[in-house]
Amino acid sequence: MSSVELSLTVNGKPVSVTINASTSLVELLRENLRLTGTHVGCDTAQCGACTVLLNGRAVKSCNVLAAQARGMQVTTIEGLAAANGDMHPMQAAFKECHGLQCGFCTPGMVMSACELAGRMQNPSEAEVRAAFDGNLCRCTGYQNIVKSVQTGLAAMNK
Amino acid sequence: MSDMSTQSPLGQAVRRKEDYRFLTGGGRYTDDIRLDNQAYAYFLRSPHAHARIKGYGLEAAKQSPGVLGILTGADIKAAGIGGLPCGWLITDVNGQPMKEPPHPVLAIDKVRYVGDHVALVVADTLAQAKAAAALIEVDYDVLPAVVKGPDALKPGAPQVHDDAAPNNTSYVWQIGDKAAADAAIAKAHHVTRLEFDNNRLVPNAIEPRAAVAHYDRANDQYTLYVSNQNPHVERLLMTAFVLGLPEHKVRVIAPDVGGGFGSKIYLYAEETAMVFFSKQIGRPIKWTCERTEEFLSVAHGRDHHSVAELAMDKEGNFLALRVKTNANLGAYLSTFGSCVPTILYATLLAGQYKTPAIHAEVTAVFTNTAPVDAYRGAGRPEATYLVERIVETAARDMKMDPTEIRRRNFITQFPYQTPVALQYDTGNYAASLDKCLKMADVEGYPARKQASEAKGMKRGIGYSCYIEACGIAPSRVAGALGARAGLFEVGQIRVHPTGKISVFTGTHSHGQGHETTFAQVVSDRLGVPMADIEVVHGDTDRIPFGMGTYGSRSLAVGGTAIVKATEKIVAKGKKIAAHLMEAAESDIEFKDGKFAVAGTDKSLPFAQVALTAYVPHNYPLETLEPGLDETAFFDPANFTFPAGCYVCEVEIDPETGHTRIDRFTAVDDFGNVVNPMIVEGQVHGGIAQGIGQALLEACIYDKESGQLLTASFMDYAMPHASDLPTFQVGTTCTPCTVNPLGVKGCGEAGAIGSPPAVINAITDALGVRDIAMPATPLRVWETLQANQ
Numbered sequence: 049m050s051s052v053e054l055s056l057t058v059n060g061k062p063v064s065v066t067i068n069a070s071t072s073l074v075e076l077l078r079e080n081l082r083l084t085g086t087h088v089g090c091d092t093a094q095c096g097a098c099t100v101l102l103n104g105r106a107v108k109s110c111n112v113l114a115a116q117a118r119g120m121q122v123t124t125i126e127g128l129a130a131a132n133g134d135m136h137p138m139q140a141a142f143k144e145c146h147g148l149q150c151g152f153c154t155p156g157m158v159m160s161a162c163e164l165a166g167r168m169q170n171p172s173e174a175e176v177r178a179a180f181d182g183n184l185c186r187c188t189g190y191q192n193i194v195k196s197v198q199t200g201l202a203a204m205n206k
Numbered sequence: 207m208s209d210m211s212t213q214s215p216l217g218q219a220v221r222r223k224e225d226y227r228f229l230t231g232g233g234r235y236t237d238d239i240r241l242d243n244q245a246y247a248y249f250l251r252s253p254h255a256h257a258r259i260k261g262y263g264l265e266a267a268k269q270s271p272g273v274l275g276i277l278t279g280a281d282i283k284a285a286g287i288g289g290l291p292c293g294w295l296i297t298d299v300n301g302q303p304m305k306e307p308p309h310p311v312l313a314i315d316k317v318r319y320v321g322d323h324v325a326l327v328v329a330d331t332l333a334q335a336k337a338a339a340a341l342i343e344v345d346y347d348v349l350p351a352v353v354k355g356p357d358a359l360k361p362g363a364p365q366v367h368d369d370a371a372p373n374n375t376s377y378v379w380q381i382g383d384k385a386a387a388d389a390a391i392a393k394a395h396h397v398t399r400l401e402f403d404n405n406r407l408v409p410n411a412i413e414p415r416a417a418v419a420h421y422d423r424a425n426d427q428y429t430l431y432v433s434n435q436n437p438h439v440e441r442l443l444m445t446a447f448v449l450g451l452p453e454h455k456v457r458v459i460a461p462d463v464g465g466g467f468g469s470k471i472y473l474y475a476e477e478t479a480m481v482f483f484s485k486q487i488g489r490p491i492k493w494t495c496e497r498t499e500e501f502l503s504v505a506h507g508r509d510h511h512s513v514a515e516l517a518m519d520k521e522g523n524f525l526a527l528r529v530k531t532n533a534n535l536g537a538y539l540s541t542f543g544s545c546v547p548t549i550l551y552a553t554l555l556a557g558q559y560k561t562p563a564i565h566a567e568v569t570a571v572f573t574n575t576a577p578v579d580a581y582r583g584a585g586r587p588e589a590t591y592l593v594e595r596i597v598e599t600a601a602r603d604m605k606m607d608p609t610e611i612r613r614r615n616f617i618t619q620f621p622y623q624t625p626v627a628l629q630y631d632t633g634n635y636a637a638s639l640d641k642c643l644k645m646a647d648v649e650g651y652p653a654r655k656q657a658s659e660a661k662g663m664k665r666g667i668g669y670s671c672y673i674e675a676c677g678i679a680p681s682r683v684a685g686a687l688g689a690r691a692g693l694f695e696v697g698q699i700r701v702h703p704t705g706k707i708s709v710f711t712g713t714h715s716h717g718q719g720h721e722t723t724f725a726q727v728v729s730d731r732l733g734v735p736m737a738d739i740e741v742v743h744g745d746t747d748r749i750p751f752g753m754g755t756y757g758s759r760s761l762a763v764g765g766t767a768i769v770k771a772t773e774k775i776v777a778k779g780k781k782i783a784a785h786l787m788e789a790a791e792s793d794i795e796f797k798d799g800k801f802a803v804a805g806t807d808k809s810l811p812f813a814q815v816a817l818t819a820y821v822p823h824n825y826p827l828e829t830l831e832p833g834l835d836e837t838a839f840f841d842p843a844n845f846t847f848p849a850g851c852y853v854c855e856v857e858i859d860p861e862t863g864h865t866r867i868d869r870f871t872a873v874d875d876f877g878n879v880v881n882p883m884i885v886e887g888q889v890h891g892g893i894a895q896g897i898g899q900a901l902l903e904a905c906i907y908d909k910e911s912g913q914l915l916t917a918s919f920m921d922y923a924m925p926h927a928s929d930l931p932t933f934q935v936g937t938t939c940t941p942c943t944v945n946p947l948g949v950k951g952c953g954e955a956g957a958i959g960s961p962p963a964v965i966n967a968i969t970d971a972l973g974v975r976d977i978a979m980p981a982t983p984l985r986v987w988e989t990l991q992a993n994q
Contacts, residue, residue, distance in 0.1 A: 084238035085231020087464070089412040090497035094919035097412055125231035139229040143221055146883050149891065150717030151228030152235065152413040152464025177927040184919070186412050186465050187717045189894030189956075190927040192887060 056117050058083070059127025067114055073107075074098045076114035077124060085125040085155050089184070096183035099156035100124045106163035108182070125155035128162070138162050138200035147196030149187035157183050161197045165204045173198070216730040219883035223736070224721045233462045236416035236433045237494045244418070245274055247480055247493035248335035250325040250342055251502060252317035255351035255574040255912020256364055259315055259324075263343030267327065270341055272334030277326040277483050279314035287311055287482065290473055290538070291447040294545035295688040296377050296570075304377035307370035307572070309538040311448065311475045311482070317346070318366055318537035319574050320907075320914055321502025326479045328487050351574035351912030355534035356511050358571040366537055366572040376535055376544065376570045381552045382626050387565035390526035394517035398600040404588045405979045406509035406534070406905040407898075408922060409581045411716075413464020414500045419480035420490035427455055428484065432477050434460040435470045435714050436754020437746050439691065443473040443541065449482055456481070460744040463716035467895070468580040469504050470716065471756045472541035476503075501917040506905055507581025509534040510547065510588050516561075516596045522604045522611045526563040527555060529592065533570045533578075540577035542584075542756075544570065549687055550585030550675075550757075556624035557593035558635045558671050558849060559615040564625045574912045580756065582895055582957040586674040594670040594962035599975060608669050608966070609639060616671075628675060630847045631943040635671060638873045638938045642851035645934050646871035651855065654868075664858040665868075666971025672959035673849040676758035676951025679842040679944075694841035695759070696752040697767035699728065699775050701834035703820035705813025707734055709741045712752010713764035717891075718953060719884045720760060726880050727765055727947070731772035733799020733812060750837055758951025761880065762846045766945040770838035778834060779815045785826045786810060786818060846942045846950035850874035852893075854963035858971050863987025865901060865968060871934040874955050877941045878948040885952045889935050892956020898925040899957070900964035904980050923980070 055064045058081060065080055077083045077100070086109060089095035093111040100109045101123040128136035138161050141147070148154040160183050168175060176194045185193060227233050264276055289308040296304040308314075312323045325342055329335035350364045357363060358374035366374055391397055411433075418431040428451065434440050437458040444458075445451040463470060480491050495503070511532040517525040533547030552566040583590075597615075601608040616635045623629045651667055658665035678684060681692045698710040709728055713720060725739040742748055752764070776796045783801030784791040793804045802809035818825060819834040855869040872889055879885050902923035906915045916922040941948030961979065968981050977989050 078238075082240075083231065084235075085233070087235070087413070088237070088494075089414065089464075090919050092497065092918050092920050094924075095412055095497075125229075129230050133230075135226070135229060142229055143225040146222070146887050148225060148228055149719070149887060150411070150413070150465040151224070151233045151462065152411075154228050155231055158229065173932065174928075177930075180927040184412060184924050184926065186410055186467070186895070186924070187891045188887060189890035189892075189925075189933065190930055191890045191932055194927065194932075 052115050054115055054118055056120055056122060058122045059124060069115060071114045072110055073112040073114045073117055074109035077109060083124050083126050087152055087155060089152065094184065095153065096156040096160065097153045099159045099183065101159055101163060104163065104166060106160050125158060128158070137203035141200030141203060142196040145192050145196040145199055147188065147192045153183060153185045157185065157193055161200055164197065165201050168201070169205055171198070171201065214730040215726040215736055216880055218881070220722055220726055220736065220881055222719050222722045223725060224719065235413055235462045235464055236418060236431050239418050239431050239461070241418060241420055241490035244490040244492050245328050245330060245487060246332040246335050247491050248327045248332060248339050249323055249476060250327060250339040252313065252320060252322040252324055254317055254346055254348050255320050255353070256349040257317050257346040258349065259313060259317065260345040260347055267338040267341040270334065270338035272330035273338045274328045274330065274489070275483060275487050277312065277479060278324065279310055279312040282310060282312045283314050288448050290475060290478065291443055292539040292544055293541050293690050294549070295690060296379055296544045296548050297688060298377040299380050304544055305371040305375065306539055307367035311478050319576055320912055321576060322537065323475045326483060328483060328491055353573050353575050353907035353909060353912050355509065355532040355571050355573060358573050359569065364574070366574060371572055374572045376539065376572060378567065378569045379548050380565065380567045382565035383563055384565040386563035387526040387528045390563045391515060391517040391528055394525050395520040396518050396603060398516045398596055398603045399514070400596050400599055400976060401513045402976060403978060404508045404510040404512070404591055405899060407507040407581055407903050408501055408905050409467045409469035409504060409507060410924060411465030411467055411469060414495035414497060415470065415474065415476070415504060416494040417477040417480055418490055418492045419477065419484040421484040423488070427457065428481055429457045429459065430477060430481055431459045431461060433463050433470055435463065435466045435716060435756060437714070437744055438712060438751050439754055440473055441746050444478055444481060448478055457747045460714055463714065466716040467582040468507070468584055468756060471754070472505055472579055497919065498917045501922065502914055503576060505540045505577050505579035506536065507578065508588060509578050512592055514592050514596045516600050518600060518604065522606050522614055524559055524561040524615045527561050529555060529566040531566065531568045533568055534573050534575065535570050536575045536577035537572060538577045540579035543577055543579045545688070546580050546585045551589050553627045554586050554589035554673065554675060555593060555626050557590070558617060558673050560617045561615070562625065575907050582892065583954045584757065586954065587958045587961060590670065590672040590674070590958050591962045594672065595965060598669060598966040609643065612639065612671050629844065631844055632940045633847060633849050633875060634938060634940050635849060638849065638851040638875055639671060641936055641938055642853050642871055642873040645873065645936055646853040646869060648853065658857050662860070664860055664971040666856050666967040668854045668963045668966025668970055670852045670959050670963035670966065672955070673847055674955060674958045675845040675847055677762040677842055677846050678757050678759065679763065679845060681841050691753070693753060694839050695764040695767045696750045696837065696839050697764060697771045698750055698837040699768065699771040701775060701816045703817050705734065705738070705816040707732065707739045709739060709768060710749045711741060711743050711764050711768060712749055712754065713760040714743050714755040718755070718760060718888065719881070723761060723881050723884060724765060724768055727768060728772060731769060732775065758953040761947065761949050762942065762945050762951055763840060763842055765947055765949065766842070767838050767840040769946055770840055771836045774836035774838060775834060778836070779812070781830055782815045782818050782825070783810050786824065842944050844944045846877065846944060848874060848876050848950040848952060848955050850955060850959060852959045852963040854967040856964070856967040856971055858968065858986060860990055863983035863990065865981060865986060867897065867931045867964070870931055872956065872959065873936045873938060874952065875938045875940055876952045877939060877950040879937060880949065886935055888952045889956045890933055892954060893933055893960045894925050894930055895957040896960030897930060897964055900961040900979050900981060902929065902980050
């Protein structure tokens, strides 16, 4: 297997690694960098538990080669909270609105929600539901996720 | 509210203590664990639904790079390892034990479903393990397969277990008074009859199953990390019934678990084979299930075919219910596969109604499909679907309002002994119905229907008044019915010298928020702030033997064990306080976190009594042990019986057959509620799964080949955010009488009550007697075409 050298920025920190060319971005994050907050829930890019931001865009990191992220900015769930540990407004909104239960899909939900902030200021319930078509949750029935996203976006736009 | 408040947090929507770690990437799920020198497991699975194994060619695989070992059924057989046990013995209509064919850890001689375990391959990397598995040659003699329950009973059907279960039958079981039901039906004014399937579902927790098994030679100690709902049960079954290992030498840790819904209760072949092989491999072994593999191998849910007949007099009073059900068990008896379509199903057929005669006969059959076991609701959704579909259909047959026929037949006197074994302790079904009708604005329905029709859409309304049974109990009754396990729970309160508290529970949280709810209960009982209470679960080395989380039992049974432990803490604390304040023990009162001498202003804070218990300088050592650490076990006297009313309103586009749920209203009686935010979340999630069953989800095996056609999220329709409405939820309250908290289970109600409400609404909109679940757009459109 051919290996590649790769430099990128993960949660604001420069990272240089030598990896197999076939390594996916989620493998790089979970196995090489041990950032295990990003989860894998399927193998067909359906569930969205692995969603991270790549140069600000939400991508399913199971479906992106690590090498495709060369020179780019990756933000994962571990990169959202403030240095003192205070949660990002979107994280705080998920807690406040009970937008999570088992927590497994949650990192992907929160990352998708953060991306939405760049596209929509004050989305309707229907717009949020449509925007989350790429994220599956089996616990919450989505109702409190929708509420969390709306609350989080309002806080981010303050 | 702040978790430093001194006000009791009971009944408050306290935000969850566990959320910070989940929201910041700090959760620790099984796949996040990496042990030093870890190797990787891959399971070679059967590509055939039914085949004899004539031999293996393993040489090429063994020589493949990185391979550390390969285990097959032949090795399992040679090692004398027993099969995976079934935890409930059903006795059939003839008084004979159910047929319990062996359930080998890896297939021996025969494979019985697509995905059946053929070999475990362990290598340095996962890629190497997969590459080696591809080199294994298995010589199969492919046999015809049977996948549908009713087909398994047809003459000439392929025999899944040959002579070990003739006619593919594990048991024919019955409950109730057949003669009484037959007689009532024979002379009834009207009998409503329905015949339908309860569709097979795949639980699909978003975290797939995973395990890490490690054998520590120096200490002769096994450790298993596994995504599981009941680590003690897992360990007991694995050590005592399969591998013959000493129980105290195996530690099972179920860390953060990404959803269970029943599917992670069971002892599975994968982790059992891994624990066994870990000693031989001499390195930790890790396995993480892939999604398609999960579809193939996780225990599925439901899959009934039933005929139901409801007899009435001319006023619509129910006289008798007669039910015949064929339950598809899959290829093997899973851990609780036998009790789901019997004890957890037919005992609920009275529903909320005083039907005097009920008889049910259940034929449980083996097929060439994945084993079927408890999935959110486990038997009660199947019973509720049957009862609430036939009651609604009966109302239509009798030209009665569907709420009126229900009211007429509601049980109103409690306790109430049903004709199918259960005794309901309390309830008020009319109260939930009334509240739900109001919240759902049923009065405004005719106007909404008119508005829909004006734009060419069809609108329908459907009801469901469910009851279910949670916290299965007591052990002695369950034992008499065939349970091979106890049904108690344990709670331990360890008060530290500073007055901080660790609570150990045998239940397991995989999304339910126990770390918060149980801390609320302890805070209320001991007056200690929530921030000073930690709840620990999921580790057999840290927690006394407990039964885990299933059947919506955690608060009613596990929470009560914790309450009992707090009572012991208070009782001992009173003795210490009496000594310190030189008062009689009988004069000591405990309130708001203080031990006080009645009628005086003398008091001691809880933390000071705790410190004295561990620094016993001034202490009655002659009569009292030091320390403040109490354990309690609780085995309830009865189930809890949550009940409620759900109303669903749908709008259907006749051009496309698409059903939109316009309104969904749920009113549940869960008794007292500790944390309404968490309870609402449980209801939302349950309803989503119920709507999934009604509209979207179908696990389909090909009838000829036995291949699973819906083995990915591309093929199996999981509910997405855009498939669901905002649910209106409310509660009523009749406190449960069998536990001191007065609580009932809330985890499964949504999944139990919602499918019939949805289908009743769709059949109302379409003007048809029945439509099969899931009512997909194609099915709805075809129904419309057929009825034009």
